[in-house]
Amino acid sequence: MTTSQFLIIGGSGRTGRRITSRLESRGLPFRATSRHTGHLFDWHNTSTWDAALDGVTSAYVCYSPDLAFPGVPELIADFSARARTRGVRRLVLLSGRGEEGAIASEQALQQSGIEWTVLRSSWFAQNFSEHFLLGPVLRGRLVLPAGDVVEPFVDLDDLAEVATSALLGEIDAGRVYELTGPRLLSMHDVAAELSAAAGRSIEYVPGTPEEFVTDVEADGILRQEAEPLAELFDTILDGRNASLTGDLGEVLDREPTDFSVYARRAAATGVWIVPARMTA
Structure with a gap:
């Protein structure tokens, strides 16, 4: 048996790598898995599960694209x-706030007989710099089926702190934490924040789910991945999440990170500098 104590599913992903960084900084043993490198774990290949779970006492469960x-x-x-x-x-x-379809997955975990914590998160701020909305930001045009709905965007560094605390048993188990950022923003507000941070104009264009799919296909995102996302966004961006909770601040014991702070940090990395090939 190995000495790894913490399993991070999707350890090279956006949330996973932030959690492993925090465990590493504390000198704690962990096993970071992925579908392609390092410790192999594939949700759709159950033969990979046992080796990933060997010696593990706490596991971070993340399913991509969505629960x-x-x-x-x-x-x-x-x-x-x-x-x-x-x-x-x-x-x-890790679950999604306002996603009725995710509740069945949450219940499956809660009924396992194992101590559990559910982190039900709002939209990730990092979607605009590390995932499917990076291409639209670089093109200066966000096409989303979001209308004028407001959303309390969560910074992934904040989420990783909460997830790490949950893995270590530092916060109450048997609880669903509704994680929101400190401020409600519409996509128009988001475009303004991104424009200010990037130093160029980025507009938001309310679109249909099909227009969103067509737009992100330009970035190599497969239609079979984009279409379920579009349907999900069209469903949850109806105002159901247009409220703030105190759960994130309670665990962090500080104010959650504002979207403007995230935007400035992301811009400083150069991620939103438009490549020459896109301006030619």
Whole structure:
């Protein structure tokens, strides 16, 4: 048996790598998995699960693209059952705020008989710099089926702090934490913040789900991945998440990071500098 204590599913991903960095800084043993490198873990290949769970007592459970996708609750239920038989004592699940389709996945984990924590997060601020909206930002045009709805964007560094605390048992288990940022912003507000940070004009254009899919296809995002995302956005961006909670600040014991702070930090990395090929 290995000495790894913490399992981070998707350890090279946006949330996973931030959590592993925090565990590493504390000198704590962990196993970061992915589908392609290092410790192999594939949600759709159950033969990879046992080796990933070997010696693990706490696991961060992250499913990409989204928990609300068809068939995912069954995967979460099967994984949770396998984790229990392998001696895992604590599961921390990343979920999406306002996603009715994700509730079944949450319940599958909660009914596993293992100590659990659910982190139900609002939209990630880093979607605009590390994921599917980076291309639109570089093109200076966000096309989203969001209308004028407001959203309390969460900074992933804040989320990683909460997830790490949950893995270490430093916060209450058996609880769903609704994580929101400190301010409600519309996509028009987001475009203004991005423009100010990037030093150039970035506009928001309310669009249909199909227009969103067509737009991100230009960045190499497959239609079969973009279409479920578009449907999800069209559903949850209806005002249901237009409120703030105190859960994130409670755990952090400070004010959550504002979107403007995130935008300035991201801009300073050069991620939004438009490549010459896009301006030619």
